[in-house]
Amino acid sequence: xxxxxxxxxxxxxxxxxxxxxxxxxxxxxxxxxxxxxxxxxxxxxxxxxxxxxxxxxxxxxxxxxxxxxxxxxxxxxxxxxxxxxxxxxxxxxxxxxxxxxxxxxxxxxxxxxxxxxxxxxxxxxxxxxxxxxxxxxxxxxxxxxxxxxxx
Numbered sequence: 001x002x003x004x005x006x007x008x009x010x011x012x013x014x015x016x017x018x019x020x021x022x023x024x025x026x027x028x029x030x031x032x033x034x035x036x037x038x039x040x041x042x043x044x045x046x047x048x049x050x051x052x053x054x055x056x057x058x059x060x061x062x063x064x065x066x067x068x069x070x071x072x073x074x075x076x077x078x079x080x081x082x083x084x085x086x087x088x089x090x091x092x093x094x095x096x097x098x099x100x101x102x103x104x105x106x107x108x109x110x111x112x113x114x115x116x117x118x119x120x121x122x123x124x125x126x127x128x129x130x131x132x133x134x135x136x137x138x139x140x141x142x143x144x145x146x147x148x149x150x151x
Contacts, residue, residue: 024150026069032146033074036139037062041076043131048078049089049099049123058082078128090125099123 041059048056058079066073078086089095098106100123110116124130132139 023069025147026071028147028150029070029143030064030068030072030074032143033072034062034064035146036142037074037076039139039142040128040131040135043135044076044128047122047124047127047131049125049127050120051097055083055086055089058086076128090127090129093125095125099125 050056060079061076062074064072065075100119101121103119107116111118
């Protein structure tokens with residue numbers, strides 16, 4: 001049986017367009033992840049205990065620690081070199097040194113006499129994990145909206 005030969009025209013142009021689309025979408029994904037990371041950072045800074053500003057100042061990110069585009073790996077974290085106690089403050093539920101409103105209740109007498117300063121009632125442990133959970137939908141919406149707007 002004789003063989004038939006098929007010639008495809010426009011295949012290279014189609015592949016070029018797909019590559020451009022992947023670059024555009026990849027850049028939008030990375031941008032959306034960075035914007036979502038910035039939102040997480042802002043929400044975390046509202047909750048981080050501020051005995052001193054050192055812990056709050058140790059926040060890093062958002063930054064990409066992976067490849068670019070569709071495979072970006074965006075992180076937000078508290079730098080253990082700048083604040084080695086960050087993990088302890090984040091993970092201990094009932095520390096001897098209370099946070100936020102617990103601190104204000106525990107030290108109400110000293111605060112009322114001006115010996116201690118009242119703390120932001122929002123300060124808490126899980127100051128990075130909690131906003132990641134509560135802000136999940138908002139972060140995903142930020143990413144999706146950024147991708148939708150890509151051109």
